[in-house]
Amino acid sequence: MNFNFFVNIITIFIAIIILKIYFSIFFEKQKAHEYNPFFWIIYLIWQLFFMNCASISSSFKLTLNIILVIFICLYYFIGNIFSKIIVSVLICSIWTIQEFLIGAFFLLINLNIINLSFVGSVLSKVLTLLLVIILRQFFSNEKVQNIPSKYYILITLIPAGSLYIMYNIFYLCGQSNQKSVLGISIISFLIILVMNLVIFKVYILLAQEFEIKHQNTIYIQQLKAFEKSNTEREQMYSTFRKMQHDFKHHYSILTKLLIENQYEKAKEYMNSLDLVPTLSNTTISKTGNIILDSLINSKFAAIQNKAFINLFIDVNVPPVLPFQAADLGILFGNIIDNAIEAVLPNSDSSNTIKLLARYEKETLIVTCINSYKGKLIFNPSGELITSKSDSTNHGYGIYSIKKVATKYHGSVSIDFNNSMFTIKVLLCNF
Numbered sequence: 373m374n375f376n377f378f379v380n381i382i383t384i385f386i387a388i389i390i391l392k393i394y395f396s397i398f399f400e401k402q403k404a405h406e407y408n409p410f411f412w413i414i415y416l417i418w419q420l421f422f423m424n425c426a427s428i429s430s431s432f433k434l435t436l437n438i439i440l441v442i443f444i445c446l447y448y449f450i451g452n453i454f455s456k457i458i459v460s461v462l463i464c465s466i467w468t469i470q471e472f473l474i475g476a477f478f479l480l481i482n483l484n485i486i487n488l489s490f491v492g493s494v495l496s497k498v499l500t501l502l503l504v505i506i507l508r509q510f511f512s513n514e515k516v517q518n519i520p521s522k523y524y525i526l527i528t529l530i531p532a533g534s535l536y537i538m539y540n541i542f543y544l545c546g547q548s549n550q551k552s553v554l555g556i557s558i559i560s561f562l563i564i565l566v567m568n569l570v571i572f573k574v575y576i577l578l579a580q581e582f583e584i585k586h587q588n589t590i591y592i593q594q595l596k597a598f599e600k601s602n603t604e605r606e607q608m609y610s611t612f613r614k615m616q617h618d619f620k621h622h623y624s625i626l627t628k629l630l631i632e633n634q635y636e637k638a639k640e641y642m643n644s645l646d647l648v649p650t651l652s653n654t655t656i657s658k659t660g661n662i663i664l665d666s667l668i669n670s671k672f673a674a675i676q677n678k679a680f681i682n683l684f685i686d687v688n689v690p691p692v693l694p695f696q697a698a699d700l701g702i703l704f705g706n707i708i709d710n711a712i713e714a715v716l717p718n719s720d721s722s723n724t725i726k727l728l729a730r731y732e733k734e735t736l737i738v739t740c741i742n743s744y745k746g747k748l749i750f751n752p753s754g755e756l757i758t759s760k761s762d763s764t765n766h767g768y769g770i771y772s773i774k775k776v777a778t779k780y781h782g783s784v785s786i787d788f789n790n791s792m793f794t795i796k797v798l799l800c801n802f
Contacts, residue, residue: 379494380420381420383493383494383497384415384416384419384420386497386498386501387415387419387497388412388415388416389501390463390497390500390501390504391415391441391444391445391463393501393504393505393508394459394463394504394507395444395445395448395449395459396449397504397507397508397511398451398455398459398511399445399449399450399451399455399456399459400449400450400451401448401449401450402447402448402449402450405447405448406448408447410447411440411443411444411447411448412444414440415440415441415444418436418437418440423437430539431539434464434468434535434539437464438460438461438464441460441463441464442456442457442460442461444460445457445459445460454524455524457524457528458524458527458528458531458575461528461531461532462531462568462571462572463500463504464531464535465531465532465534465535465568466500466503466531466565466568466569467496467500468535468538469534469538469561469564469565469568470496470499470500470503470565471492471493471496472538472539472541472542472561473558473561473562473565474492474495474496474499475492475542475545476542476545476554476557476558476561477558478492479545479554480551480554480555480558507569507572511572511576523578527571527574527575527578530567530568530571531568531571534564534567534568537564538561538564541557541560541561542557544557545557622641622645625641626638626641626642629641657669657685657687659687659688659689659690659691660690660691661689661690661691661692661693662691663697663700663701664687664689664700664704664729667700667701667704667705667708668685668687668704668708668727671704671705671708671709671712672685672708672712675712675716680718680719680720680723681715681716681723681724681725682722682723682724682725683725684724684725684726684727685726685727686726686727686728686729687727687728687729687730688729688730688731689729689730689731689736690731693731693736694734694801695736695780695799695801699776699779699780702772702773702775702776703738703773703776703777703797703799704729704738706769706770706772706773707727707738707740707769707773707795707797708727708740709769710740710742710769710770710795711725711727711740711742711793712725714742714743714744714793715742715743715744717745718743718744718745720743720745722743722791723743724741724742724743724792725740725741725742725743726739726740726741726742727739727740728740728741734800734801734802735782735798735799735800735801736782736797736798736799736801737796737797737798738796738797738798738799739794739795739796739797740794740795741792741793741794742792742793743791743792743793744788744791744792744793745791748788748793770784770786770795773795773797776797776799777797777798777799780799780800780801781800781802782797782798782799782800783797783798784796784797784798
């Protein structure tokens, strides 16, 4: 074992530290895989025995190295798959740029880059570590958000294209001994490096813009939902006012019949009246919580008489909950809307909606179970998305529910089989 081997081992561990620090800037760690060293061991073996192998072409080594870094990010960190690919390609691009930059500098000062390739590798890792530490300072409060797929492709083209351009520039540098060409090449590498660093900020700003647009769409939908809910309540109040008015009329007629001792006619008149609609106790919320009662009752009012839907509601919460009314409206409104939309298209007698809620130990637990037919659609990150054709204005229900759960340090779990879909949400008051 020579000195270079031990130094190589140290630099590989530095490379692993670089990747861990770098990916943690933008993504949360995958707790379930955090202590599984499988991909790190593969990366160590790759760097130790193959990256310095002269018989393997540089382009092949670079490609395989990018793929391995992507797999590391996919396995050890949580986030959108496309976001992980972009971030992985970017770090490989920046890393490679620095290696080419060091190599061009060695050529400029007439040093043999083949004999000093080991030194160049060490320097590139040290410089990349410093750069990643600087990036962490600038992006410490940033988390990568999702953007439309076409933008992922466009953004990935920049670092990927940079790698191709750099490879060819470096190749031309090796063919030329002119100082001016080497100087221009170094300047070109620096410009490309800056461009790739700027991509980080562009990506974050673009993601934030789409997040704002996303939120605005959600707020518009929520306003429409509240408007619909208010309209339904107004219709309910109007019905009660009409009933109150009619009751006075009926009262006058009954009083007159009774005064005239026309008891049979009074009885017939009473039997002909339908003043109060019959409501099933199992399908009406009567918690005393005005927000939830009005929301749940108005949502289910339109379908409670449909014979092909079996409704069961068991909402056991106090009249006052320590959560904002708007958040409760978003939570229950989206859960109920999703359940109703799932069962309405089918007239099967087995259609079921069960809404269960209870508040205990400072935690609100909401469970909704509904039948469904068809195929659930997931995006590459495993998130459930809308099956509607207008995905721009739909598909935010689960997203909105998760946002509310996150706000109150809670969680959302989804389970399903071939016919039943279950969502369970926890909101915590601590």
